Amino acid sequence: MAVSVYILAVIYLAAGVMAGSLPPFIKPCSIKDPNMNQCIEKSIELAGPKFADGIPELGIASLDPVQLGTVVVDNPSLKLTFTDTVVTGLRNFKVNSYKMNTEKGKAVLDFTANVTLKANYVMDGQILILPIRGDGQAKIKITNLNIVIKYDYETKDGHWVVTGYKDSYKMDRAQFKFTNLFGGNKELADTTLKFVNESWNIIMSEIAPPAIKEIIKNCVDEVKKLFAGVPAAELLLL
Numbered sequence: 001m002a003v004s005v006y007i008l009a010v011i012y013l014a015a016g017v018m019a020g021s022l023p024p025f026i027k028p029c030s031i032k033d034p035n036m037n038q039c040i041e042k043s044i045e046l047a048g049p050k051f052a053d054g055i056p057e058l059g060i061a062s063l064d065p066v067q068l069g070t071v072v073v074d075n076p077s078l079k080l081t082f083t084d085t086v087v088t089g090l091r092n093f094k095v096n097s098y099k100m101n102t103e104k105g106k107a108v109l110d111f112t113a114n115v116t117l118k119a120n121y122v123m124d125g126q127i128l129i130l131p132i133r134g135d136g137q138a139k140i141k142i143t144n145l146n147i148v149i150k151y152d153y154e155t156k157d158g159h160w161v162v163t164g165y166k167d168s169y170k171m172d173r174a175q176f177k178f179t180n181l182f183g184g185n186k187e188l189a190d191t192t193l194k195f196v197n198e199s200w201n202i203i204m205s206e207i208a209p210p211a212i213k214e215i216i217k218n219c220v221d222e223v224k225k226l227f228a229g230v231p232a233a234e235l236l237l238l
Contacts, residue, residue: 065088072210080207089116121135144172146169152165174204
């Protein structure tokens, strides 16, 4: 997104970064360029994989992998807790489009990535009419996770501040693996996993919101570090 806000950080970084020290992997863009948006799109994809390694000088942590810690799904029918949660794959994102309105302080980013979530899990409840319970290791592979971010920003004391954002997402498919379902009962586990993977869209409607919100929150924290350390005039050349 984030996941999306992580990409926002790359946008600003790619537009011309760190206080007087432009890393060689970044192509700066100018506000005077009539093709500024297209320039930023290209800069995002060039700088993104390197940025995902983190920027120690600004205290920015690695964003691939993203360490999410504990993620909780809690609704009347299903209780699911992920711990030691790690998400990988953001560095290989593809930018679909990017538009920035510098006069209004608004921008829209549309990007796609294949991501994998790994964690320890504890689960108890049911999916539709099927009971499900277990504790062990979980792996979720999401194919073509498409996220669209609309955000507002303003300049305070020479630095950009994101004042709000909205996001939406969709995906082509999700695949699940859960070890030790039903205490290791292979017959029950195989039947349940088959159903879960055939009904992946229903499962993701339960799991995806808290997981993706955690990805976004994690990345927002890193963006704040970038904005606090780099003046707006260096993030987008005047």
